Amino acid sequence: MTRIERIMPQNISPEIDRLIKLLSKLPGLGPRSARRAALELIKKREPLMRPLVTAMAEAADKIEECEICGNIDAANPCHVCGAPARDQSIICVVQDVGDLWAMERAATFKGVYHVLGGTLSAIDGIRPEDLRIASLIDRVKAGGISEVILAMNATVDGQTTAHYITDHLEGQGCTISRLAHGVPVGGELDYLDDGTINAALSSRRPF
Amino acid sequence: MTRIERIMPQNISPEIDRLIKLLSKLPGLGPRSARRAALELIKKREPLMRPLVTAMAEAADKIEECEICGNIDAANPCHVCGAPARDQSIICVVQDVGDLWAMERAATFKGVYHVLGGTLSAIDGIRPEDLRIASLIDRVKAGGISEVILAMNATVDGQTTAHYITDHLEGQGCTISRLAHGVPVGGELDYLDDGTINAALSSRRPF
Numbered sequence: 001m002t003r004i005e006r007i008m009p010q011n012i013s014p015e016i017d018r019l020i021k022l023l024s025k026l027p028g029l030g031p032r033s034a035r036r037a038a039l040e041l042i043k044k045r046e047p048l049m050r051p052l053v054t055a056m057a058e059a060a061d062k063i064e065e066c067e068i069c070g071n072i073d074a075a076n077p078c079h080v081c082g083a084p085a086r087d088q089s090i091i092c093v094v095q096d097v098g099d100l101w102a103m104e105r106a107a108t109f110k111g112v113y114h115v116l117g118g119t120l121s122a123i124d125g126i127r128p129e130d131l132r133i134a135s136l137i138d139r140v141k142a143g144g145i146s147e148v149i150l151a152m153n154a155t156v157d158g159q160t161t162a163h164y165i166t167d168h169l170e171g172q173g174c175t176i177s178r179l180a181h182g183v184p185v186g187g188e189l190d191y192l193d194d195g196t197i198n199a200a201l202s203s204r205r206p207f
Numbered sequence: 208m209t210r211i212e213r214i215m216p217q218n219i220s221p222e223i224d225r226l227i228k229l230l231s232k233l234p235g236l237g238p239r240s241a242r243r244a245a246l247e248l249i250k251k252r253e254p255l256m257r258p259l260v261t262a263m264a265e266a267a268d269k270i271e272e273c274e275i276c277g278n279i280d281a282a283n284p285c286h287v288c289g290a291p292a293r294d295q296s297i298i299c300v301v302q303d304v305g306d307l308w309a310m311e312r313a314a315t316f317k318g319v320y321h322v323l324g325g326t327l328s329a330i331d332g333i334r335p336e337d338l339r340i341a342s343l344i345d346r347v348k349a350g351g352i353s354e355v356i357l358a359m360n361a362t363v364d365g366q367t368t369a370h371y372i373t374d375h376l377e378g379q380g381c382t383i384s385r386l387a388h389g390v391p392v393g394g395e396l397d398y399l400d401d402g403t404i405n406a407a408l409s410s411r412r413p414f
């Protein structure tokens with residue numbers, strides 16, 4: 001018995017059953033919340049379910065991965081790669097599209113991106129060829145890149161990936177940098193881990 | 208700025224934006240998890256997004272409320288009301304379809320249901336005419352009902368609704384019962400609230 005079957009009666013109609021099983025595959029929705037979501041969708045058929053069907057079908061048809069950077073957009077190349085105002089010589093390498101959005105929200109970076117699609121991970125069996133690393137190296141080798149900023153998460157896997165990329169970009173004549181580690185703005189020392197405090201201390205700047 | 212706008216960059220494509228906004232209306236998905244869900248859907252376009260579109264469209268077209276009891280099903284009357292093996296003279300009144308499913312999972316009740324669609328609530332402004340109470344009274348008045356089991360949640364609103372229904376079913380010649388309050392099977396006294404312990408004590412049974 002799967003977790004879904006344990007919270008569903010046997011004689012439920014197959015349409016509802018299928019909907020709940022698919023919804024429960026979304027991240028953040030367990031079997032129980034998928035059931036609640038399905039009931040809510042059926043209750044709000046016209047105001048929510050039908051628009052969601054349309055929005056999903058439209059996204060499935062129109063959204064694609066940018067062939068240059070891996071961002072997702074209705075345009076290809078995406079609106080970042082295609083913007084004349086962006087500095088094409090600075091590439092910020094991020095793990096996922098969500099991280100690209102986080103950088104864009106901060107709205108100070110004026111270069112372009114490269115979305116890896118994850119990090120190297122021995123545990124999850126993710127190898128360099130599973131990520132968009134080869135195309136990053138190709139982009140840099142094609143020339144015209146002055147700086148590559150590695151903006152992976154400050155996790156073990158993120159930093160392993162950063163080291164791997166650095167090794168493969170050496171000798172290409174571009175600067176390779178990474179985001180600074182330190183005290184988050186608004187952060188309190190008492191709540192920070194030792195690693196962050198040590199990083200902030202060793203990277204201290206003149207005041 | 209809404210919560211969604213705060214976690215999304217300004218220049219995102221409208222298809223993705225719309226998808227995330229609709230997903231965030233599902234119960235259990237906040238703006239951040241709706242964003243993760245949208246990214247996952249776009250990443251798993253063929254194995255997840257397209258089947259979900261189909262399943263939702265199908266559910267939106269086929270699933271309806273049972274005209275007798277308010278259960279949702281592809282059949283109308285639903286498979287419970289339509290089953291010859293079920294005892295049509297015993298009606299179990301539940302708040303929502305999820306509660307009907309919970310009763311069906313337990314698989315001991317052999318009567319039929321009546322789904323109210325919620326509870327009376329002064330705070331949320333839910334009045335008797337917003338619930339399926341009139342149709343319950345009509346069902347009982349039509350005759351042939353020997354027992355009405357009130358299986359509302361053991362909350363203040365649930366019990367208020369139970370009292371309201373009891374008042375309106377008096378004199379119809381059918382037994383009105385409610386689920387027993389007591390110690391849940393497998394429950395430990397030390398972790399139970401005083402109300403439950405008192406209810407279990409006053410309803411004690413010969414051993």
